[in-house]
Structures are given as C-alpha cells and as structure tokens.
Amino acid sequence: GQQLNQSPQSMFIQEGEDVSMNCTSSSIFNTWLWYKQDPGEGPVLLIALYKAGELTSNGRLTAQFGITRKDSFLNISASIPSDVGIYFCAGHSSSNTGKLIFGQGTTLQVKP
Amino acid sequence: DAGVIQSPRHEVTEMGQEVTLRCKPISGHDYLFWYRQTMMRGLELLIYFNNNVPIDDSGMPEDRFSAKMPNASFSTLKIQPSEPRDSAVYFCASSWSTGGWNEQYFGPGTRLTVT
Numbered sequence: 001g002q003q004l005n006q007s008p009q010s011m012f013i014q015e016g017e018d019v020s021m022n023c024t025s026s027s028i029f030n031t032w033l034w035y036k037q038d039p040g041e042g043p044v045l046l047i048a049l050y051k052a053g054e055l056t057s058n059g060r061l062t063a064q065f066g067i068t069r070k071d072s073f074l075n076i077s078a079s080i081p082s083d084v085g086i087y088f089c090a091g092h093s094s095s096n097t098g099k100l101i102f103g104q105g106t107t108l109q110v111k112p
Numbered sequence: 113d114a115g116v117i118q119s120p121r122h123e124v125t126e127m128g129q130e131v132t133l134r135c136k137p138i139s140g141h142d143y144l145f146w147y148r149q150t151m152m153r154g155l156e157l158l159i160y161f162n163n164n165v166p167i168d169d170s171g172m173p174e175d176r177f178s179a180k181m182p183n184a185s186f187s188t189l190k191i192q193p194s195e196p197r198d199s200a201v202y203f204c205a206s207s208w209s210t211g212g213w214n215e216q217y218f219g220p221g222t223r224l225t226v227t
Binding site: 092 | 116154155157160168203205214215216217218219220221
C-alpha cells in the first residue's frame, strides 16, 4: 500500500533556529497536509496544499507541494518554545477516496 | 465554533468489558473518520463514513470493533470485549466534501487503557 516517509524522525534545536522537515511518497499525491500535535491533544491542521509547486505560508510556517507530486516540505522560521510537538505530513491521492495517508511524524524539541 | 467533540477523554476498563467511545463531528461536515494512535503503529485509520454510511472499514482490527453513525451529528466506536492490546488514543475527525474535503479536523481524542 501507499506509504509516506517523513524525516527527520526527531529534531532538537535551539530557540531562534530555522527548522526543515520533509515527506516523500512512492506514488503521486494530489493533496498534501501538515498537522501539529501537542501532547494530550489531537492533530491540528497547519497548512493544506493542493497544487504541484504550491508554496503556502501560515505565520512562521511555510510548506511546499513538490513539483513531482511525490514530496512536500515544511519549514519553520525562528523557532520558539511553543513550536514543540509532533509534526505530521499527510497525503491524499485520487485512488484513496477520502482517506489520508499519514507520515510517522517528526518530533520537535526547542531549547530556550 | 465548536470543533469535533469526543467523550470520554479518558477511559480505564478491565479486559473483557465493553467500551463505547463517542464523537460529535463539526456541524455541516459529511465525512467522519475514526483513528487509533499508538507509539508502535502511529496513526491508523479504522473506519470512515460519508453521509452516515460506512465507506471503508478495512482498518477495523477485528470483529470486536464496531462503529455506527445513526445521524449526521453522532458516531460511536465500540469494542466488545476489550483487550489490553486495544490500549491507545482513539481520535475522531471530520471533513466536508464541498470545501477542502481532504482537510480533516481532529477531536481531542479518548485515551483508552485496558487492564
């Protein structure tokens, strides 16, 4: 079945640094989504991407839909302590009819 | 606006007992999804509904699991009998087909512990 490979698995950075994580797929997706999950809470949608090459920002977060439609990137600029959490990518292809495929998550820790 | 509502937030039960998890999707959403999250397996889709009809239940682990959606504003996930390996966080999510229908919005989850 379809799988998403998300990397890195975890990151430990200093406050103020920029962060970059990515997700790759073996097949083409027509939607990419990025979620953040805080401890004890459900995933919260950060950014949705619908077109190849699309670059979308949400505050300090920027995500891109890869040209090949098989990858996506999330960047966080000038990290702050509240950025701590698990970031998930998710993708949807036309063959999945409503299902999202989720990556394994990137755990981000920020040192003040 | 109220988000997806799940109850209970925490459930502790003994092996063999019946467990019922509840979900109220966002008003107007016509898709509803049940997920299970564990450290080992991550987020797994169990089942999803469209307009109250189950579309894909291929993720339901076994016959001990069942889900219903009697109306557009309520769904249940039942485990009978429960086993320790069912311990996990169960999420409900909803989305709507006329908007960004792939944008699923998650509830806060139910943390289930089976002893």
